[in-house]
Amino acid sequence: xxxxxxxxxxxxTRLIQELNRLPGIGLKSAQRIAYFLLRxxxxxxxxxxxxxxxxxxxxxxxxxxxxxxxxxxxxxxQSDRRDRTKVCIVEQPQDIVAMEHTGIYxxxxxxxxxxxxxxxxxxxxxxxxxxxxxxLRNNPVDEVxxxxxxxxxxxxxxxxxxxxxxxxxxxxxxxxxGLPFGSELEYADDVTLTRAIEGRQEL
Amino acid sequence: MSRMRNYQTxxxxxxKVKLGEADRILTFYTPQLGKIQGIARxxxxxxxxxxxxxxxxxxxxxxxxxxxxLDTVTGSQTIDSFFSLxxxxxxxxxxxxxxxxINQFTADNIENYRLxxxxxxxxxxxxxxxxxxxxLRFFELHLLDxxxxxxxxxxxxxxxxxxxxxxxxxxxxxxxxxxxxxxxxQPALRYISANAIKVSKWLxxxxxxxxxxxxxxxxxxxxxxxIMRVYLSYLLERExxxxxxxxxxxxxx
Numbered sequence: 001x002x003x004x005x006x007x008x009x010x011x012x013t014r015l016i017q018e019l020n021r022l023p024g025i026g027l028k029s030a031q032r033i034a035y036f037l038l039r040x041x042x043x044x045x046x047x048x049x050x051x052x053x054x055x056x057x058x059x060x061x062x063x064x065x066x067x068x069x070x071x072x073x074x075x076x077x078q079s080d081r082r083d084r085t086k087v088c089i090v091e092q093p094q095d096i097v098a099m100e101h102t103g104i105y106x107x108x109x110x111x112x113x114x115x116x117x118x119x120x121x122x123x124x125x126x127x128x129x130x131x132x133x134x135x136l137r138n139n140p141v142d143e144v145x146x147x148x149x150x151x152x153x154x155x156x157x158x159x160x161x162x163x164x165x166x167x168x169x170x171x172x173x174x175x176x177x178g179l180p181f182g183s184e185l186e187y188a189d190d191v192t193l194t195r196a197i198e199g200r201q202e203l
Numbered sequence: 204m205s206r207m208r209n210y211q212t213x214x215x216x217x218x219k220v221k222l223g224e225a226d227r228i229l230t231f232y233t234p235q236l237g238k239i240q241g242i243a244r245x246x247x248x249x250x251x252x253x254x255x256x257x258x259x260x261x262x263x264x265x266x267x268x269x270x271x272x273l274d275t276v277t278g279s280q281t282i283d284s285f286f287s288l289x290x291x292x293x294x295x296x297x298x299x300x301x302x303x304x305i306n307q308f309t310a311d312n313i314e315n316y317r318l319x320x321x322x323x324x325x326x327x328x329x330x331x332x333x334x335x336x337x338x339l340r341f342f343e344l345h346l347l348d349x350x351x352x353x354x355x356x357x358x359x360x361x362x363x364x365x366x367x368x369x370x371x372x373x374x375x376x377x378x379x380x381x382x383x384x385x386x387x388x389q390p391a392l393r394y395i396s397a398n399a400i401k402v403s404k405w406l407x408x409x410x411x412x413x414x415x416x417x418x419x420x421x422x423x424x425x426x427x428x429x430i431m432r433v434y435l436s437y438l439l440e441r442e443x444x445x446x447x448x449x450x451x452x453x454x455x456x
Contacts, residue, residue: 023224024223024224118296118299118300118303118444118445119218119259119299119302119303119444121444123447123448123451124451151254151258152260152289152295155290156289156292156295159290159291159292159295160452163292180249180250183250187252188255189254189256189281189284190281190284190286191255191258191284191286191289192255194286
């Protein structure tokens with residue numbers, strides 16, 4: 001068991017324990033952060049505590065696309081400068097951040113909050129697919145872009161989405177898959193290379 | 204057996220669990236080492252060279268370095284990625300079912316070479332996409348046989364008499380067919396048709412190549428599937444997770 005602060009420092013111990021629960025923060029990092037906060041000015045610790053409390057209090061899920069937002073609908077869904085003929089389907093809100101960072105996509109989004117994973121008991125009902133279908137029926141679009149991850153669960157989800165969206169007669173596309181930028185051909189696995197060959201384009 | 208610092212084995216990846224920020228704990232089914240686990244470090248990063256070779260269902264040659272608790276995966280080369288299987292909704296759901304059964308019915312580190320062969324051949328047959336129902340029924344029966352739970356279809360398991368073409372039942376607790384005379388002595392019976400008994404018995408005696416050519420009607424296949432499900436959940440004392448997803452896919456028009 002790691003060295004604990006003395007038994008009459010219950011508050012510090014509790015802080016270390018809470019920090020330890022955060023992803024990627026081990027006991028040593030938690031201790032380091034705790035002692036830093038101990039020495040920091042009260043103003044700084046107050047700001048941190050308030051930021052944590054308000055992020056839970058002020059944020060919600062957009063009722064249209066299920067992105068994390070403070071206003072409902074989110075800034076993307078309510079913006080009239082977006083291309084409302086396209087919806088890009090992603091697994092997590094962080095994926096929207098990545099897509100927006102490219103600066104070349106101006107359509108709308110839909111966040112599934114997961115992927116179909118039968119091994120973990122996650123089926124289509126456990127993620128936001130029903131809401132997606134309702135949304136597409138009520139607000140028809142020209143194109144649905146499947147941007148789920150290219151791992152097994154993401155591909156499986158994409159195949160299922162294609163199956164359930166096809167009856168709506170909307171054009172369905174999948175993000176190009178293949179070799180990541182900066183990779184070497186000899187290390188590429190079969191699946192990646194197969195997709196890269198199948199999806200080859202004119203230079 | 205010498206404890207070499209590094210070792211290599213063929214393996215099918217049958218389970219993956221996230222660990223920390225970029226790692227995974229993978230479960231492998233191997234020909235000589237049975238079910239083993241290893242840590243694949245950094246495999247969730249986009250630049251990972253190993254990620255594609257360590258995806259679920261992939262058949263690879265995997266290298267390990269011995270660790271204090273878990274061994275670490277140091278390399279992996281795909282032998283068969285079962286690409287056509289992974290590209291198909293129904294076939295992937297079957298593969299989830301197959302590996303769930305392997306995961307649930309095997310304990311760590313127990314060699315079962317014939318079970319590995321069964322797993323591999325079944326994966327290959329499933330990826331061909333033909334006669335999936337019969338292939339899965341074959342897999343269930345032979346898996347049960349190889350892990351010690353072979354169900355009996357040749358005679359009444361209670362009185363050992365030959366089975367008549369009258370009303371017969373399958374008893375999960377007894378692990379076989381019960382004739383109508385003995386039925387009152389057993390709990391929780393399921394009706395089983397004469398054809399289901401005949402086909403199950405035949406499948407247990409045959410090999411996968413022959414089984415794949417057997418055509419049975421959907422109703423019979425469904426009956427056998429239901430009986431097997433009851434038996435499998437009885438043995439495992441839990442419901443399987445992958446079956447509800449298979450049902451969902453089959454029910455959609």
